[in-house]
Amino acid sequence: DTAVSQTPKYLVTQMGNDKSIKCEQNLGHDTMYWYKQDSKKFLKIMFSYNNKELIINETVPNRFSPKSPDKAHLNLHINSLELGDSAVYFCASSQDDKTQHFGDGTRLSIL
Amino acid sequence: GENVEQHPSTLSVQEGDSAVIKCTYSDSASNYFPWYKQELGKRPQLIIDIRSNVGEKKDQRIAVTLNKTAKHFSLHITETQPEDSAVYFCAASRGSQGNLIFGKGTKLSVKP
Numbered sequence: 649d650t651a652v653s654q655t656p657k658y659l660v661t662q663m664g665n666d667k668s669i670k671c672e673q674n675l676g677h678d679t680m681y682w683y684k685q686d687s688k689k690f691l692k693i694m695f696s697y698n699n700k701e702l703i704i705n706e707t708v709p710n711r712f713s714p715k716s717p718d719k720a721h722l723n724l725h726i727n728s729l730e731l732g733d734s735a736v737y738f739c740a741s742s743q744d745d746k747t748q749h750f751g752d753g754t755r756l757s758i759l
Numbered sequence: 760g761e762n763v764e765q766h767p768s769t770l771s772v773q774e775g776d777s778a779v780i781k782c783t784y785s786d787s788a789s790n791y792f793p794w795y796k797q798e799l800g801k802r803p804q805l806i807i808d809i810r811s812n813v814g815e816k817k818d819q820r821i822a823v824t825l826n827k828t829a830k831h832f833s834l835h836i837t838e839t840q841p842e843d844s845a846v847y848f849c850a851a852s853r854g855s856q857g858n859l860i861f862g863k864g865t866k867l868s869v870k871p
Binding site for chain 1: 793797801802803804805808846848858859860861863864866
């Protein structure tokens, strides 16, 4: 029973396309996150979101936008995909103690 | 904002030896310091964490130490095994007031 699940696991698409990655957590956590892990394995926070506040990392281009239909879901929409967007994107969730539980990642490849 | 530096970037040890990974942080308000292990192609998984009211924490072969005055914390793995080979990330946050900021990772290789 996966705690944090992301779909799809792999996403291959053309430059300029718009795509979405879905994330769901069944842990009852209040906060969800999106991270980007590039080819050098650097893990960078993109967004954190709970039902009160969206915190955006200022280095994230506005082509990236999180959408949360409810507390258990945080989807990532990406417009006008660029080559530099190729990376593994991880969703995570946490409760107040900040122990974060990660999903299995979505490997995005831009052709 | 918070900045976390992690060293070394790569570490190779013989099976049975100890491994130490060190991190420094810049924000004196940070109070939560987790360590994550990421095996190739897999997700990061929490292996141990420490909060600022504690100086040291141990879990079997893994220990973490924290020096708040110097703003650094370290991961110690004793009696290393080949299955300890992975990338290890340290992180720091202000708890409920901030996000986790990760170090750049240490690739640990344990040679049999």
